[in-house]
Amino acid sequence: MRTTDKIVIIGLLLGSVWLFFSGKNTPEKGEIPPGKLHELMLQKHRDISADELTERIINGDPLLQIVDVRDTKEYENYTLSGAINIPLKDILKKDNLAYFDQDVLNTVIFSNGTSDAQIAWNILTRLGYKNLTILKGGLNNWFETIILAKPPTGPYDKEADELYQFRKGARVYFGVGGGIEEESAPKPKVRIPIIKHKKKEVEGGCS
Amino acid sequence: MKEDRSNKYMNPYLAGFLIGLMLIAAYYFSGEGLGGSGALKKVAIAAVNTVAPEYTHEAAYFAPSVENGKSPLNSWLVFEVIGVILGALLSAAYYGRLSMKVGKSPKITNRTRLIAALAGGILWGVGSQLGRGCTSGLIMSGMAVNALSGYIGLAAVFGGGYLFAYFFRKLWI
Amino acid sequence: MGPLYPQGLISEPLNLLIALFIGIGFGIGLEAGGFTNTRKLAGVFYGYDFVVLKVFFTAALTGAIGLFLLDNYGLMDIELTFYPKTFWIPTTIAGIIMGLGFIIGGFCPGTSVCAAFTGKIDGIYFVIGAFIGILGYGFTYEPLFEKLRNSGGLGKANIAAELGISDELFIFIVTVFAVVAFIVANKIQQKVNSKNPVENIEELGL
Numbered sequence: 001m002r003t004t005d006k007i008v009i010i011g012l013l014l015g016s017v018w019l020f021f022s023g024k025n026t027p028e029k030g031e032i033p034p035g036k037l038h039e040l041m042l043q044k045h046r047d048i049s050a051d052e053l054t055e056r057i058i059n060g061d062p063l064l065q066i067v068d069v070r071d072t073k074e075y076e077n078y079t080l081s082g083a084i085n086i087p088l089k090d091i092l093k094k095d096n097l098a099y100f101d102q103d104v105l106n107t108v109i110f111s112n113g114t115s116d117a118q119i120a121w122n123i124l125t126r127l128g129y130k131n132l133t134i135l136k137g138g139l140n141n142w143f144e145t146i147i148l149a150k151p152p153t154g155p156y157d158k159e160a161d162e163l164y165q166f167r168k169g170a171r172v173y174f175g176v177g178g179g180i181e182e183e184s185a186p187k188p189k190v191r192i193p194i195i196k197h198k199k200k201e202v203e204g205g206c207s
Numbered sequence: 208m209k210e211d212r213s214n215k216y217m218n219p220y221l222a223g224f225l226i227g228l229m230l231i232a233a234y235y236f237s238g239e240g241l242g243g244s245g246a247l248k249k250v251a252i253a254a255v256n257t258v259a260p261e262y263t264h265e266a267a268y269f270a271p272s273v274e275n276g277k278s279p280l281n282s283w284l285v286f287e288v289i290g291v292i293l294g295a296l297l298s299a300a301y302y303g304r305l306s307m308k309v310g311k312s313p314k315i316t317n318r319t320r321l322i323a324a325l326a327g328g329i330l331w332g333v334g335s336q337l338g339r340g341c342t343s344g345l346i347m348s349g350m351a352v353n354a355l356s357g358y359i360g361l362a363a364v365f366g367g368g369y370l371f372a373y374f375f376r377k378l379w380i
Numbered sequence: 381m382g383p384l385y386p387q388g389l390i391s392e393p394l395n396l397l398i399a400l401f402i403g404i405g406f407g408i409g410l411e412a413g414g415f416t417n418t419r420k421l422a423g424v425f426y427g428y429d430f431v432v433l434k435v436f437f438t439a440a441l442t443g444a445i446g447l448f449l450l451d452n453y454g455l456m457d458i459e460l461t462f463y464p465k466t467f468w469i470p471t472t473i474a475g476i477i478m479g480l481g482f483i484i485g486g487f488c489p490g491t492s493v494c495a496a497f498t499g500k501i502d503g504i505y506f507v508i509g510a511f512i513g514i515l516g517y518g519f520t521y522e523p524l525f526e527k528l529r530n531s532g533g534l535g536k537a538n539i540a541a542e543l544g545i546s547d548e549l550f551i552f553i554v555t556v557f558a559v560v561a562f563i564v565a566n567k568i569q570q571k572v573n574s575k576n577p578v579e580n581i582e583e584l585g586l
Contacts, residue, residue: 008220008438009559015445016555022452023548214585216420219434222413226435227442229405234447236390236398238383238461241406243490244510251514268521286396288493290403291410295494298411307499310418310486313579321505324418327485328492328506330477332513335489337529338474339464342488345471347436349464350554351443353547355537356466363472365424367479372425375483379422380578 040125047136048108050145051163054170057081065105069120070112070139080110080142081174088116091123100129110135110142146170212302230351239283240348244335246288248272249279312379323378338363382456407494409439416495418486418502420584425483427572429584430565437558444551452548469532485509 040046056064057080066083068075075085086096088111100107109124109132111117117134124132135142149167152160216222226241233239252272256263256279263269272279299305311320335341338360340348346364349357381387385395413435414420423429450456482488487495487506495503517525540550573581 002218004218005220005562008218008224009562011224012438012441012445012555013559015449016441016552019445019449019452020548020552022449023546214583216414216431216585217409217412219413219431220438222409223435223438224442226406226409226413226439227446229402229409230439230443231446231450232398232405233402234443234458234461235382235450235456236384236402237395238386239399240462240464241402241490243488243493244514247489247493247507247510248514251511251518255515255518266518266521267526268518281396283396283399286399287403287406288490290400290405291407291490291493292403292497293400294404294407294409295411295416295498296407297404298408299416299498302412304411304416305499307501309501310416310495311502312419317501320502323484324486324502324505325509325512327481327483327487328509328511329513329516330481330509331485331487331489331492331506332510332515333517334474334478334481334513335510336474336514336517337525338471338478339467339529341478341490342436343490345464347440347443348462350440351447352458352461352463353444353448353538353540353550354464354466355468355534355539355542356464356471357440358539359466359468359471360475363475364479364482367476368425368482369479370476371480371483376426378484378486379419380426380428 037122037126041122046121046133048133049136050142051166053080053108053135053142054146055166058170058173061106063104063106065099065107067099067107067109067120068111068139069109069116074112078139080139083110086120088120091120097127100124100127100132103130106131106133108133108135110139112139147174213304215302226347227351230348233287233348234351237283239287240344240351242284242287242340242344242348243291244331244341245284245344246282247332248336249282249285253279314380315378319378381454382450383461386460406490409435410491410494411498414585415491416498416500416503417583418495418500419578421488421491422483422486423584426578427568428578428581429586430562430569433565434562437561441551441555441558445555448547448551463536466534466537467530467532468534470529471532473528 053066057066064082066080068079068083068085069088069091070085071087072085075083075087079085084099086099090096107129109117109120111120117138121132121134137145146167149164149171151164230241233241249272252263252269255269256273260273263273296305309317309320311317331341335345338345339356340346340360342364345360346357349355349360351357384390385392390398410416414431415435420429420431424432447456447458451458478488485492485506487503489507489510492503492506492510496507497503521529538547540547543550569586573586578584
């Protein structure tokens with residue numbers, strides 16, 4: 001064998017060994033490196049307030065996708081109108097991930113008084129899914145803010161009053177007239193069509 | 208006297224390494240694999256499109272390449288193959304191999320060789336379209352990204368070659 | 381981060397210019413490696429010249445090692461490139477057709493173009509044949525081939541994933557296999573050419 005032959009062949013072998021070891025130390029494909037995750041976590045648009053979410057629900061925002069990550073039992077008991085249920089423990093199932101594998105809908109994740117929504121957000125963000133927000137304060141806070149809204153106290157404040165009127169209106173929208181605290185009937189589950197994430201197709205080889 | 212290099216070739220591993228680097232560049236810059244038959248297809252479609260544009264816009268095989276109004280020739284693979292031709296000319300000029308001749312085993316006539324080449328070309332024309340690519344586009348570019356199709360192509364093309372080699376040995380040895 | 385063009389990081393004219401330069405490198409590799417000489421190509425099937433095996437595997441493995449290294453170090457995302465979809469039925473049938481075409485015609489499309497433009501008359505005939513084949517296929521596509529071409533679809537299948545091992549391990553195994561094949565091929569070639577050499581063996585420049 002000639003010298004050049006040996007150099008190239010040994011180069012190939014060494015290259016394949018290098019490749020083999022380089023695979024171990026890198027994060028799994030598609031995952032977001034820690035620095036980027038930190039940046040995403042600290043960005044302002046990560047949370048959505050109860051009022052803002054309510055407004056979007058009432059306006060029938062077609063891009064809104066609400067995901068309830070609590071247990072199915074809790075979900076059937078009471079949930080936000082239009083919310084779909086994906087319990088946190090099942091979030092990594094393929095069928096469930098399909099809801100997040102798109103970049104059109106804005107997804108609002110919520111849970112109740114636990115960090116479940118936060119955990120779901122972290123997992124989904126690390127998987128590279130986009131447009132994810134968390135309902136600030138969870139369902140409890142939403143219920144208190146909107147359904148149990150109290151008239152503003154103290155001297156008249158136009159802004160506070162408008163907010164109160166909005167909340168009162170929303171209360172009607174959600175089917176609770178005059179501040180009734182009992183839980184309403186299960187909401188119909190709305191299925192939002194899934195738009196699959198499409199990557200730019202590259203014209204292929206010889207075909 | 209000028210040295211005769213016409214029977215000299217580059218070290219095969221070095222030539223393979225060079226082609227491999229081009230393959231990496233093709234994927235890195237353009238997201239494409241190297242191809243051969245794809246450009247022939249585009250040229251064939253462009254020719255038919257010039258003669259019968261109504262037909263090409265209707266027929267399922269031709270339509271995807273002509274429907275956006277751009278010339279089918281305005282494609283990555285066509286430019287790549289123009290490059291291949293220039294590269295081959297450069298190399299052949301360097302080695303002193305630029306002359307008209309028929310490449311064949313001395314045991315067969317030119318006529319036999321040319322008929323066989325034509326027949327082989329026809330088979331490749333059909334095969335490359337049915338199989339979504341030829342040796343470079345299907346097999347080599349596929350193998351470079353661990354695509355299953357590349358390895359199926361490798362097994363089928365070389366398996367087929369060895370299967371039929373015995374029957375056509377008179378053409379070569 | 382690559383691939384540059386599919387992500388809109390370089391313009392279309394630049395992309396086509398790059399295609400031209402990549403093609404030049406590819407063409408030099410093919411011609412200088414001896415792929416315009418049809419006898420050298422056919423040698424792989426008869427044991428007198430294994431240049432095809434050597435060039436081909438070295439190129440594919442250099443590409444695979446380089447691309448997956450780039451992917452592992454985050455310099456490019458292989459999933460954004462042209463990743464061929466697998467249709468195992470038409471690929472197998474077409475592969476056997478192409479194998480037969482290889483034995484009879486002594487070229488494949490890429491090498492035939494190089495041969496035709498550097499003055500090999502058999503290369504010119506092969507290219508004409510390829511055009512006839514492509515047009516024949518194109519004109520009879522709907523009644524004859526459309527259904528077959530789209531059968532056996534497996535999507536963007538990755539062979540390492542199908543075997544349940546990592547891409548890196550698979551490439552390492554193929555590399556070891558290729559090196560063994562190179563050594564065995566050299567032995568066979570020496571044996572064939574010392575016992576029963578083909579005529580005008582000097583043309584092969586072994």
